[in-house]
Amino acid sequence: MRKYLFKLSILVLFLFGKVNHSNAQKKSFLVPDAAIIQYAGSIGYFSVGAGYEIFKNKRGNIDFNYGYVPASKGGKLHALTTKFSYKPFEIKLNDWGTLYPLNPGVFLSYTFHDDLSFKFHSSEYPSGYYYWSPALRPHVSLSNEIELNMGKIWKEMGIEKIGIYTEFNSNDYYITNYFQNIKALSLADVFQLGVGVRFKF
Incomplete structure (x- = not known):
């Protein structure tokens, strides 16, 4: 699994790097700023x-993610997520970060699985018996991130910045x-x- 994840990471960096370098002048709004x-x-x-x-x-x-849970970890599950976050405070760490x-x-996540649907089946439960969606989960989150200026650290890498972050989150069901x-x-049961790592080109 680790070998597979490493190869996938390299592929993502390669593809996004190619897209961003080919649009170095001024890229379209459709081209991502980060992988x-x-x-x-x-x-x-x-x-x-x-x-x-x-x-x-x-x-x-605003981030768009595809996530996977293997069978050995409770899957097989596929998930699509849309995230929004804001950074109200910053602390300069000299010129390197x-x-x-x-x-x-x-953020909103939707999990795809045969046993999960947007709503509970009306044939099994009375209408309104469960208010939440089995597949769609709204979350709140709180993260922190250290952003490294690669132009000062490792210019030859070809990446503008690397952000390393941790993110705590919970959803409506857990809360x-x-x-x-x-x-x-x-609280450990709820959050x-x-x-993650954010590569900015």
Whole structure:
């Protein structure tokens, strides 16, 4: 599995690098600003994606991820996720990097599986018996990221910046269950952790 993930990571970097270098003048808004690789974090055992910077200050991000959970980890599951996050604070680390300590965000993930659907089947449950969707999950998140300026560290690499981040998240189902079972559940049962790398070209 690790070997497969490594090869997939190299492929993603190669493809996004080729696209971005070929549009060096001024790329189309459809061309991503970053390639993303993430481990865990409610969007797959591992996931890959494309990121776009928004707002003039470039502190807002919209990401699109594809995630996979292998059979050995509870799958096979495929998931598509759309994320939004904002970086309200920054701490300059000399000229080689920047730290973004608290980045709030929201995201939607949809999991594809034969046993999951957008709604519970009306033939099995009365209408409105379950309010949530089995496949679609809204999340809230809080992340931090250290962004390395590769032009100062390793210019020959051909990557403008590398962001390494951790992200805590929870969804509507977990939060509701927590407040209904505070004595039985801890915050560790409610929040999930993901770790990722963002390659900016």
